[in-house]
Amino acid sequence: MKVSLILMLCIGISPLFLVQEGDCQNHIRRMHRHRQRSSGYGRAPKSKSCVPREYRAKHRDMATLTQCNTPRKTLVTLDTPDDFKWIHPTAVLVNRCDGHQCNDVGEHCVPTVSTQELFYVEGEMKNGVGKQCANVTARVDMGCKCDCVIQPSDCGHDWEYNERMCQCLCRNDLEEKCRKRMLERPGMVMWDGKTCTCPCNQKMECSTGTSWVPEYCSCRSVSHVDP
Known part of the structure; x- marks a missing residue:
């Protein structure tokens, strides 16, 4: 196969002379990689240890x-x-x-x-x-x-104990119920994973003759509020 020759000035090679195009490109790539390694460019930064080197052995011994x-x-x-x-x-x-x-x-x-x-x-x-x-x-x-x-006895009624995570987690059925409620009342309620509840986003001041009903996130007539 005929290799075309072109006149190129390769970085780091002097004087100007005829070289194969592929050789020149390879040389440029090698020079580029060398500069990257020299400058540290392209490498993941090393994580800095909080413990000085002279104390690391002591820490290992203490851990043992x-x-x-x-x-x-x-x-x-x-x-x-x-x-x-x-x-x-x-x-x-x-x-x-x-x-x-x-x-x-x-x-x-x-x-x-x-x-x-x-x-x-x-x-x-x-x-x-x-x-x-x-x-x-x-x-x-x-x-x-x-x-x-955290032990199972530390979990309340609305929580389930996860032994692998050593945590009390909300019961799945409670979150599912809340998500259904969010669809029924968009923008009015939100799931709270910290308390395993589905509270209203805001509570309004009710006028005379009405009372705040958390189930509906609204004020309802006292006569319509379930006893």
């Missing part, structure tokens, strides 16, 4: 140490008995799961098995008897696991 698997020694404040002004010691070291890390958002570290440990303390009683001995208990965790912060 605080994983929610084994209870670790934690300083816990003892409960002062009702009939005491104060006690000593005020705190003890016991194994706890509190504060350990879970990987998923919405979870926290909770004990799987716990027991109560007895501690002997002294303190001053409120009746003025002076220093007395007392027994105080503190919870000691034997095992840990990650569990949802």
Whole structure:
């Protein structure tokens, strides 16, 4: 196949001379890519870490140490008995799961098995008897696991519990009912996913003899309002 030759000035090549058209175009493309790489153009910007490099190893070690698997020694404040002004010691070291890390958002570290440990303390009683001995208990965790912060018992009547998301979500039938109502009364109601309700967009002041009826988002004659 005959290759046409043209007179071209290729960027970065001197002096002026005859080159194949395809070679010149390839050279220009290579030069363009080189400039892009040199300037950083065309590359996705690197995400800047909030943690300085010298602290990253410490963070990795801390993440390993605080994983929610084994209870670790934690300083816990003892409960002062009702009939005491104060006690000593005020705190003890016991194994706890509190504060350990879970990987998923919405979870926290909770004990799987716990027991109560007895501690002997002294303190001053409120009746003025002076220093007395007392027994105080503190919870000691034997095992840990990650569990949802929000539990099914936290969900109200209009909510359904989603274990995978650790959230209370609105019942589907409520949103469907609201969407039907939106079609019946366009511009008057709107679905509120925070409260699982379908409230009126605005409430008007009613004149004498009328009363506001949320079902219709309007004022109705008192005689026509259901008791």
